Amino acid sequence: MTKRLGAKLEQALLDAAWEQLVEQGYAAFTMDAVAARARTSRAVLYRRWTGKHALVRAVVAHVARPDDVEIPDTGSLRRDTISMMKIANRGRLELITALTVHLGGYYQETGTSPVDLRKTVFPTRPHIPRMLLDRAIARGEVAPARVSDRIASVPYALLQQEFFMTLKPVSNATIEEIVDTIFLPLCARTRVRGP
Amino acid sequence: MTKRLGAKLEQALLDAAWEQLVEQGYAAFTMDAVAARARTSRAVLYRRWTGKHALVRAVVAHVARPDDVEIPDTGSLRRDTISMMKIANRGRLELITALTVHLGGYYQETGTSPVDLRKTVFPTRPHIPRMLLDRAIARGEVAPARVSDRIASVPYALLQQEFFMTLKPVSNATIEEIVDTIFLPLCARTRVRGP
DNA sequence: CCTTGAAGATACAGGATTGTATCTTGAAAA
DNA sequence: TTTTCAAGATACAATCCTGTATCTTCAAGG
Numbered sequence: 534m535t536k537r538l539g540a541k542l543e544q545a546l547l548d549a550a551w552e553q554l555v556e557q558g559y560a561a562f563t564m565d566a567v568a569a570r571a572r573t574s575r576a577v578l579y580r581r582w583t584g585k586h587a588l589v590r591a592v593v594a595h596v597a598r599p600d601d602v603e604i605p606d607t608g609s610l611r612r613d614t615i616s617m618m619k620i621a622n623r624g625r626l627e628l629i630t631a632l633t634v635h636l637g638g639y640y641q642e643t644g645t646s647p648v649d650l651r652k653t654v655f656p657t658r659p660h661i662p663r664m665l666l667d668r669a670i671a672r673g674e675v676a677p678a679r680v681s682d683r684i685a686s687v688p689y690a691l692l693q694q695e696f697f698m699t700l701k702p703v704s705n706a707t708i709e710e711i712v713d714t715i716f717l718p719l720c721a722r723t724r725v726r727g728p
Numbered sequence: 729m730t731k732r733l734g735a736k737l738e739q740a741l742l743d744a745a746w747e748q749l750v751e752q753g754y755a756a757f758t759m760d761a762v763a764a765r766a767r768t769s770r771a772v773l774y775r776r777w778t779g780k781h782a783l784v785r786a787v788v789a790h791v792a793r794p795d796d797v798e799i800p801d802t803g804s805l806r807r808d809t810i811s812m813m814k815i816a817n818r819g820r821l822e823l824i825t826a827l828t829v830h831l832g833g834y835y836q837e838t839g840t841s842p843v844d845l846r847k848t849v850f851p852t853r854p855h856i857p858r859m860l861l862d863r864a865i866a867r868g869e870v871a872p873a874r875v876s877d878r879i880a881s882v883p884y885a886l887l888q889q890e891f892f893m894t895l896k897p898v899s900n901a902t903i904e905e906i907v908d909t910i911f912l913p914l915c916a917r918t919r920v921r922g923p
Numbered sequence: 924c925c926t927t928g929a930a931g932a933t934a935c936a937g938g939a940t941t942g943t944a945t946c947t948t949g950a951a952a953a
Numbered sequence: 954t955t956t957t958c959a960a961g962a963t964a965c966a967a968t969c970c971t972g973t974a975t976c977t978t979c980a981a982g983g
Contacts, residue, residue: 732950
């Protein structure tokens with residue numbers, strides 16, 4: 534029996550936990566099932582996390598590491614936003630599904646909400662849509678007045694709704710339609726230059 | 729000890745089951761908890777349904793009865809939309825949340841998907857946002873050009889996202905903010921009269 | 924090579940849930 | 954009033970999960 538130690542083992546544990554959550558859901562997300570999937574025993578889990586709730590937070594933080602999100606900087610708000618939406622569409626949908634569909638039980642048991650989990654996992658994460666907009670403002674592409682955080686998050690709200698309707702990745706055509714017919718008009722209303 | 733019989737008892741059982749699901753989530757949706765909330769015993773439940781999964785389907789069917797949704801007609805797109813959002817916020821969001829957030833465990837256990845259940849719950853109903861917009865167009869309040877179905881559904885996408893993040897009813901102030909800073913500007917861009 | 928500490932395996936009590944069985948009680952119909 | 958059958962109240966074994974404790978085994982640092 535070959536042993537895994539330290540960080541290497543921890544990676545395997547978190548990977549196994551994530552697979553278990555995605556494939557079997559929160560109801561089957563037991564310490565026993567996670568340990569079995571990682572081919573180890575519950576004791577190893579309890580040495581690292583106090584229980585299921587702490588493990589959930591660790592798993593979400595593990596798979597949602599912001600390091601692997603590259604923030605596009607194309608010089609135009611349209612291309613920035615489309616790029617960011619495509620990245621979210623490709624890579625984050627599994628995470629969003631887990632946070633919403635699979636973790637209902639977690640929220641009930643802990644009395645928390647997805648916002649709370651997000652705060653716990655990303656204490657100081659920058660608001661990326663806000664960043665993209667601020668860069669557009671700095672370029673003089675958009676006027677700062679009345680471009681609220683709510684407007685900044687509109688494309689992602691629509692992307693998410695689209696995803697929940699189809700449960701499949703959203704097409705690039707739909708992404709561009711959202712940006713061109715919804716988001717940019719909302720920003721263009723306060724454009725510095727333009728019609 | 730006063731007894732309830734037949735249909736009257738069944739209503740009480742399904743009401744209790746729905747309350748239990750909404751308030752405590754699927755993880756706490758046990759036959760015992762439902763029976764206790766209905767002030768009866770598990771045997772009564774097992775006489776009617778074979779188990780938890782059958783009870784879930786019965787509850788969803790029970791709550792999703794074709795209750796006539798009052799479609800507001802106030803003479804203004806703003807008031808129509810705000811009224812409709814408040815109605816959705818009060819009545820339908822609870823159901824949507826149950827179908828998506830709370831029932832993740834059900835989908836895993838039964839191997840079904842949210843769309844399967846949604847089809848049963850919402851058979852074919854009119855696209856209410858589209859109706860509100862068409863009436864505004866008929867009044868000459870909004871120009872027909874470029875007011876797409878996607879724009880019509882934007883307020884509800886934002887409402888839904890807001891709800892999913894907090895798992896609580898959305899405030900009226902937020903509803904009005906969505907309408908005034910997002911939806912109406914999108915429509916006003918093609919207004920017949922006005923700035 | 925030897926020591927150390929964690930990995931890995933196993934056992935255990937406690938608690939919760941399931942599904943069934945059994946019994947008494949009471950509401951409704953004959 | 955009497956009969957009937959479901960409601961209601963237990964009780965039960967079986968199963969699962971939790972959290973802890975104990976023991977052996979192995980990888981890494983000294």
